[in-house]
Each structure stands twice: as C-alpha cells, then as structure tokens.
Amino acid sequence: MSPADVVLDQRRSDQGMGGLAPDAFEPALLTLVADWLEGRDTTDVVICGMAGARQGWQEAPYQAVPCAPVGPSVAVKTRDPRLNVHLLAGLCQNEPADVMRGEETQIAGYMAQNPTVSGVLCLPGTHSKWARITGGKVTGFTTAxxxxxxxxxxxxxxxxxxxxxxxxxxxxxxxxxxxxxxxxxxxxxxxxxxxxxxxxxxxxxxxxxxxxxxxxxxxxxxxxxxxxxxxxxxxxxxxxxxxxxxxxxxxxSALADGDGLTRAGLCAAHRVIASRTGVDSTGVDK
Amino acid sequence: MSPADVVLDQRRSDQGMGGLAPDAFEPALLTLVADWLEGRDTTDVVICGMAGARQGWQEAPYQAVPCAPVGPSVAVKTRDPRLNVHLLAGLCQNEPADVMRGEETQIAGYMAQNPTVSGVLCLPGTHSKWARITGGKVTGFTTAxxxxxxxxxxxxxxxxxxxxxxxxxxxxxxxxxxxxxxxxxxxxxxxxxxxxxxxxxxxxxxxxxxxxxxxxxxxxxxxxxxxxxxxxxxxxxxxxxxxxxxxxxxxxSALADGDGLTRAGLCAAHRVIASRTGVDSTGVDK
Missing domain, CATH: 3.30.420.310 (2-keto-3-deoxy-galactonokinase, C-terminal domain)
Incomplete structure (x- = not known):
C-alpha cells in the first residue's frame, strides 16, 4: 500500500495456520513478497485472522465486546530485521461464549467507511459471523x-x-x-x-x-x-x-465487498499501530 | 430359531450393504452359517434392513404408512438351493418424505409383544426414527x-x-x-x-x-x-x-431391548411369510 492507502501490488497464497508451524510463517511470507522489501529499511506488515491464533504465528489476544473493532496488536519478533510485523487482536464475547479472528478487521473497514453505521453485519462463511454495531462499537456477535x-x-x-x-x-x-x-x-x-x-x-x-x-x-x-x-x-x-x-x-439487505473491506480495516489498524510508541512487557503494542 | 421361536444359536458379522456387492451377500451369509444348513433340505432366512436397499442384496419395496409394520417381502433367488431367503419391505412416508429399513421390524416385534400399544416409539441411532403407533398400525414417522x-x-x-x-x-x-x-x-x-x-x-x-x-x-x-x-x-x-x-x-420413558425386538419382529414376519403360497410376477411373496 502507498502512504495514501492505495494498493500498489497484491499477492495471494493458500498457506496459513492449517498447514504452517509457528516458525514457518516468516519464510512463507518472505517467499511471497521478498522483492517488496528490497531497498527499504523496514516494511510494516499488518496481519489479521488465524495467524494470531494459539496454533498460528504467535498468539494475539482477544478483545472483549463491547468494543471498537480495532484493538490491541502484538509485535512479532522476526529473524529478518526489515520486517515490522503486527498481529491484530480478535474479538471475544463471554456470554454466550464466542470468538472471531479476521472478521473484526472487515468490520473495522466497514465502520471506517460508514462511521455512523448502526445495525447488523452478516459475514457468511465456514463459520458465519453476525455482528451488532452501535455507536462505533461491536456490541455483540454470533457465530453460525x-x-x-x-x-x-x-x-x-x-x-x-x-x-x-x-x-x-x-x-x-x-x-x-x-x-x-x-x-x-x-x-x-x-x-x-x-x-x-x-x-x-x-x-x-x-x-x-x-x-x-x-x-x-x-x-x-x-x-x-x-x-x-x-x-x-x-x-x-x-x-x-x-x-x-x-x-x-x-x-x-445490502452487499459489501469483503476483500476491499479487509484492506480498509488493515489500513485503519495500521494508522492506530503507527501512532503507538512501543511494546509493553507482555509484548502488546502500546 | 426353533419352530417355537426359541434362539438355538446366533452369529454376528459386520459385513453388510456398506461393503458387499449384490452377489457377495450369499457367500457372506454362507461363510457365517454354512454349518446350520447341514442335514436340512431348506432353511428359511428372514432378513430386514439395508440388505433390501437399492445397493443391497436385492431391492425390497417400501410399504407406505399408515400400515402394519410387517408388510410385503421378496423371495431372493439363491445359488445354494438349501437357502430360502426373504427380504422384508421397509416403510415409507410421502409427506414429509421419509424412509426406514430395519427399524420397522423392531417396531413389529414390539407390537407383537404389546398388541394394544398406542403412542410413540423412539429408536435412537445414526438416523433416529420416531414412529407413531395407533390401532396396530404405524401412522407416521420421522427420521432425525x-x-x-x-x-x-x-x-x-x-x-x-x-x-x-x-x-x-x-x-x-x-x-x-x-x-x-x-x-x-x-x-x-x-x-x-x-x-x-x-x-x-x-x-x-x-x-x-x-x-x-x-x-x-x-x-x-x-x-x-x-x-x-x-x-x-x-x-x-x-x-x-x-x-x-x-x-x-x-x-x-420406558426402555426396550433392540436386539430382542429385532428377533421378535423377524419371527412375526416369518409367520406371515410361512402362510404365503408363492411369488407373484414381480417377485413379491404372495
């Protein structure tokens, strides 16, 4: 992405939590985008989804609803010093027990584009998510x-x-x-x-x-x-x-493009991460 | 079984419709009970369940509810002349569409032992069956x-x-x-x-x-x-x-033993088959 949130290039891979051990994530990323790092001191990498699961690259926390969809992030120590990797938190709900990882970033993208939205977002998939939004916060959600x-x-x-x-x-x-x-x-x-x-x-x-x-x-x-x-x-x-x-x-009902909203949510999260000043004792960006 | 419906011996096998081609049923049966046939001209074999399915030994019809649970049966042509094999019909329901094969024989066994039963029978399993019984007939059923x-x-x-x-x-x-x-x-x-x-x-x-x-x-x-x-x-x-x-x-709720009722149902069906006089042009016992 450019500093103005314009897409400069994109790559896709089907490698993820289902097939990668924790120490295989960095090589998989480098295989995909090593040429993007050339000629730059560091490149910010913002990641949502199952890479932050317990079996992923490194565990990122869950943020309990009600909350804004962009929350804590964790900095990942990489072997390649040119990488500045941050994993975004998922959302959790205590009663009824529920979790999401990745969809909160699409929700953040939608809310960045529609700041006054109030109502329900339906994110169909393997595990569909239904999120209730009011006053800039996710107030609750349900997985089917x-x-x-x-x-x-x-x-x-x-x-x-x-x-x-x-x-x-x-x-x-x-x-x-x-x-x-x-x-x-x-x-x-x-x-x-x-x-x-x-x-x-x-x-x-x-x-x-x-x-x-x-x-x-x-x-x-x-x-x-x-x-x-x-x-x-x-x-x-x-x-x-x-x-x-x-x-x-x-x-x-209305349709919104999931891929575009993922990018918009990652950009919103990147702005928050860029404003942070370091990492606390538990590894969470502060 | 003895003529008085007493169990003389029993054998079990896990070979069935899931693994046998149509022409493999007779050899599988003979492998299991060949010694039972020795010294007898013919031995009656009464079979319920998936051996009568389209992919089974030979297709047996469905009988539409409402009906008594013992219905039509089909005689199977065997290579071994000592076998006198009959497959029992399953039950079907048109609206809502539903089918059963095998459970109707357990129901027949229960009704043979409890001729005035009225109410619901619950047959839990891979596909649970709930059958409504009134006046000697299965009036409807549901599969879960x-x-x-x-x-x-x-x-x-x-x-x-x-x-x-x-x-x-x-x-x-x-x-x-x-x-x-x-x-x-x-x-x-x-x-x-x-x-x-x-x-x-x-x-x-x-x-x-x-x-x-x-x-x-x-x-x-x-x-x-x-x-x-x-x-x-x-x-x-x-x-x-x-x-x-x-x-x-x-x-x-009350509990009844499934194995015992399968035998009781097969005995009830055998009495009906023994009273029949031949086979009609479609292969169904008459």
Missing amino acids: MTGEVFSLLSKKSVLRFNTADGWDDDAFARAVREGAQRADALLTTLFSLRAGGLLADVPAGASRARLSGLLIGAECASCLRPGDAPVIIGDEKLGALYHSAFNAMGIS | MTGEVFSLLSKKSVLRFNTADGWDDDAFARAVREGAQRADALLTTLFSLRAGGLLADVPAGASRARLSGLLIGAECASCLRPGDAPVIIGDEKLGALYHSAFNAMGIS
Whole structure:
C-alpha cells in the first residue's frame, strides 16, 4: 500500500495456520513478497485472522465486546530485521461464549467507511459471523457453523448421494423460507433430502440447493431480529447467495465487498499501530 | 430359531450393504452359517434392513404408512438351493418424505409383544426414527440425523479439538434442556463449544457431553408431542442415553431391548411369510 492507502501490488497464497508451524510463517511470507522489501529499511506488515491464533504465528489476544473493532496488536519478533510485523487482536464475547479472528478487521473497514453505521453485519462463511454495531462499537456477535455443516453434510454424510453437484434457484428460495420457519426441526428436515431422492428422484441440483437453503434459512432465523436490514460482507459468490436468501425471506439487505473491506480495516489498524510508541512487557503494542 | 421361536444359536458379522456387492451377500451369509444348513433340505432366512436397499442384496419395496409394520417381502433367488431367503419391505412416508429399513421390524416385534400399544416409539441411532403407533398400525414417522451429525461434528469439524473423548453427565443433562429450548439456534449454539474451549478451558468431556445433549435435546424438541411417554428401542448404551435425556426434560420413558425386538419382529414376519403360497410376477411373496 502507498502512504495514501492505495494498493500498489497484491499477492495471494493458500498457506496459513492449517498447514504452517509457528516458525514457518516468516519464510512463507518472505517467499511471497521478498522483492517488496528490497531497498527499504523496514516494511510494516499488518496481519489479521488465524495467524494470531494459539496454533498460528504467535498468539494475539482477544478483545472483549463491547468494543471498537480495532484493538490491541502484538509485535512479532522476526529473524529478518526489515520486517515490522503486527498481529491484530480478535474479538471475544463471554456470554454466550464466542470468538472471531479476521472478521473484526472487515468490520473495522466497514465502520471506517460508514462511521455512523448502526445495525447488523452478516459475514457468511465456514463459520458465519453476525455482528451488532452501535455507536462505533461491536456490541455483540454470533457465530453460525453453517458453511462447515453444509460441507460435512454434502461431502461426508449419507446426503452426499443426493447433493453432489448442481443447483436450483427456486429450490433454494423455498428451502430458505422452510428452514427459517422450521429452524427447530433442522435435524429431521435434513433427512427428507435423502428420502426425497429415494422416493421421488429429486434431482441432485435441487437437493443441493435445498440443503444450502435449509441451513441458511435456519441460520438467519436464529440470528435476525425484527427490523434488521443486514449488510452482507463476503466474497462475490457467497455474498450473492445470502442476498438472494434475504430476498426470499422478504428482508432487504445490502452487499459489501469483503476483500476491499479487509484492506480498509488493515489500513485503519495500521494508522492506530503507527501512532503507538512501543511494546509493553507482555509484548502488546502500546 | 426353533419352530417355537426359541434362539438355538446366533452369529454376528459386520459385513453388510456398506461393503458387499449384490452377489457377495450369499457367500457372506454362507461363510457365517454354512454349518446350520447341514442335514436340512431348506432353511428359511428372514432378513430386514439395508440388505433390501437399492445397493443391497436385492431391492425390497417400501410399504407406505399408515400400515402394519410387517408388510410385503421378496423371495431372493439363491445359488445354494438349501437357502430360502426373504427380504422384508421397509416403510415409507410421502409427506414429509421419509424412509426406514430395519427399524420397522423392531417396531413389529414390539407390537407383537404389546398388541394394544398406542403412542410413540423412539429408536435412537445414526438416523433416529420416531414412529407413531395407533390401532396396530404405524401412522407416521420421522427420521432425525442426530447420530450421524454427532459423529461428523465430533470427528471431522472444528469442534473435534474440544470433543474428542470423555463425558460429563451433568453437562449432558443441562445441554439436553438447552438444546430442547433453543432447538432453533442449533447452528449457533454449536460454535459455543469451540469458543468455550478457547475462552474458558471447558474440559473435553464436558464439551463432548454438551454436543451430544444439544443435538439430542433438539431432536426431542422437534419430535415430541405434548403428553408423549416414549418407548425407547435401542442398544443398551444408546437406550440409556436417551432415557437420561428424557429424564432431564422431565418426560417419562420406558426402555426396550433392540436386539430382542429385532428377533421378535423377524419371527412375526416369518409367520406371515410361512402362510404365503408363492411369488407373484414381480417377485413379491404372495
């Protein structure tokens, strides 16, 4: 990024906490961007997400809600002196117990662009996050295991025979409404996908869309409150899917680009880190 | 079995539909019980369950509810002329779509021993079945994917880090009540197991029991009706678990032995098959 928060270049890698030991993060970063460091004394690196988990590069704290989404950060000691690496804190909630790492930075990006926002942000994914925002703070949030449950059921359960591939928009919309109305019956409704395949030869595309719709409908029913008009923060495909789910339920929603908001949140965090003066005795930036 | 339905001998094998091609069922049966056939012209073999599925030994029909649980059977052509094999029909329901294979025989066994039963039978398992019985007929039934979802979440999901082993009876009872009261929030409540492990070091035993309790509580909430006093048909361990779940919810229930009822149901079906006179043009016993 330039000092004016303009993107100069970008690189992507699928290497992360799932496959890297703590001492493998720095080499992985250098493999990706070593040429960016040439000719500079130091380069600031601001990192959100699972690199700050207990099994990540180094553990970053959780900040308890209610709080602003940009909180503490930790400075990471690197072997290469040209790197000035900071890991951002995640958010936690004590009751009900909940945690996030990474999504708080997208939330920070959205709030940097929309300082007076009040309402609910929906961040769909493997573990969807729903965050309530008021007065510049995240007041509470909820995680739904929707994406992971969809993946397990469609790939590893008996439903895999009926939900391998394909798609049907109408079946999705109907299932969203059914899932929302009968969220309490999810464990039993799911099996109807198998039985429908056996008894009525329901096509796989319709079954796959119905599985997705039942889960997303149940997620929305348990996370939405009356009057909510969610802002969806996600990648293009998943964002569009949740947008159509809200449409099916007659709920207005808006879409925001997840990648752009991650960058905006990292820039907001970088401004805070740059204003700090050092590191305290526990390794947290102060 | 003797003609008076007394067990003379029993053998078990884990070979079944999951691992056998259609033409491998007869050899697998002979490997298990060939010595039983010696010195007899023919031996009747009555089979319930997934051997009658489309991917099984030979497809047996589904009988649509409402109906008595002992219905049509199909005679299987065998290479060994001493075998007289019959596959029992499963049950199906058109709306909501549902199927069972095998449990109808346990239900038949229970109804043979309790001809005037009226109420709900709960058959816990990978796919739990809840069957409504009135006037000698199964009037409807519901499948809940509780066991399979528990297995996937505790072994394959992010929750596996918190639910690997151990048990805590009190955590189970509390979770059953919570799961029943908040059945509509299952997708979000589940993630609290992960967050509780990260934030409060909840022991794995308590988390594993809580995962089981949340799922069983949600299953019961969606399947129970006011006034139900379920009869639980299952193996010793799972039967006791559901019995304690009903206790936690203040619901009286009774336990029946699944293996004994399978035998009683097979005997009831054998009496019907023995009274039949042949096979119709579609291969169904008549």
